[in-house]
Amino acid sequence: MIKFCAEVREAIPGLSAFDAIEKLYEEGLSPKQPAILAVDVSPVAKIPLKTRVLFQVALRRILELTESFVREVDARAFVAPYVIGRAALETACAAYDVWQQAKIILEKRDKKGLGEFDERTMKGLLGAKSEEWKQALQPESINVLTLIDRISKDKVPNLRGIYDGLSEHAHPNFAGMTEAFSRVDTVKRETLFVESPAKEKPKSLGSAVAAMAMSLKIIVWTVSSSELSMGELVSLCEEEIYDRGTWPKGLPYPGT
Numbered sequence: 001m002i003k004f005c006a007e008v009r010e011a012i013p014g015l016s017a018f019d020a021i022e023k024l025y026e027e028g029l030s031p032k033q034p035a036i037l038a039v040d041v042s043p044v045a046k047i048p049l050k051t052r053v054l055f056q057v058a059l060r061r062i063l064e065l066t067e068s069f070v071r072e073v074d075a076r077a078f079v080a081p082y083v084i085g086r087a088a089l090e091t092a093c094a095a096y097d098v099w100q101q102a103k104i105i106l107e108k109r110d111k112k113g114l115g116e117f118d119e120r121t122m123k124g125l126l127g128a129k130s131e132e133w134k135q136a137l138q139p140e141s142i143n144v145l146t147l148i149d150r151i152s153k154d155k156v157p158n159l160r161g162i163y164d165g166l167s168e169h170a171h172p173n174f175a176g177m178t179e180a181f182s183r184v185d186t187v188k189r190e191t192l193f194v195e196s197p198a199k200e201k202p203k204s205l206g207s208a209v210a211a212m213a214m215s216l217k218i219i220v221w222t223v224s225s226s227e228l229s230m231g232e233l234v235s236l237c238e239e240e241i242y243d244r245g246t247w248p249k250g251l252p253y254p255g256t
Helices: 006-011 016-029 047-074 079-108 111-126 144-154 159-170 202-243
Strands: 182-185 190-193
Touching (some): 047 111
16 A cells, blocks of 8 residues: 655645545556466467456556556655656556457457558567667567557547656756756856755645656556456457457357
C-alpha cells in the first residue's frame, strides 16, 4: 500500500489526484499475475500470449514508477516527479495503443489484420531505438510522440499538451532549470538560487501528480479491459490458424 505523507497533502490541499493515485495503485495490484503459462492461453495461438505479457510488464513498470513517484513527492523533490510522470505516461500510452488496435481487429473480426497487430505487439515487447540494440535484430520501437499524438487525436484531446508540459520540466529547459532553481532580484541585480522549488511553490507539482494519476487510470483500464476480452482474441487467432490450414494434426479444433 502506498500513501502520500500528510505534510505534502497539506502543502497542496484539495488535489484529488492524490487519492486517485493511491486508489488506482491498489486496483493495479489485482490484475497482476505471477506467471502466464502459454498453454493456458492457447495451445497454438501466440499473439494473445504476447499481448498479455506486454500488458503485465507495462503494469509492473508503472506500479514501480508510482512507488518512486510517491517517494520523490514526499521528499519534496521537483524534477524527479516530472521525469517519473512522463515515463509512466509513455508506458501507459504504449500499452493503451496496442489494446486499441486489438479492439478494432476484434470488432471487425479482421483475421487479415492479425499479422500487422502481431508486429505492433512485438515492437512493444522487443522494440529498441539505438543502433546498438537494433543490431541485435530487435525491431525498431514506435516513436512515443506518434503514440501520444494518435491517442490525443482519437481519445484524449488534451494528452499531447499534458505530455509536452511534463517534458518541459523533465528536459533541461527553462521550466525545469532556470525558472525552477533561480530567482532574480532586479533591484540588486542579483541571482538567487532555490534549493527546493517544490517547497517554495508546492502547487507547481500539481500537473505531475495529475499526469501520474492519468497514467495509472490508463494502464488499469487497459489491463482489465484486455483480460475481459482476451478470450475473443484467442478465438480469432485460433480461427485464423485453422482457416490457414496450419492447425496441428491430432489437436481438436474448438470450433469442430
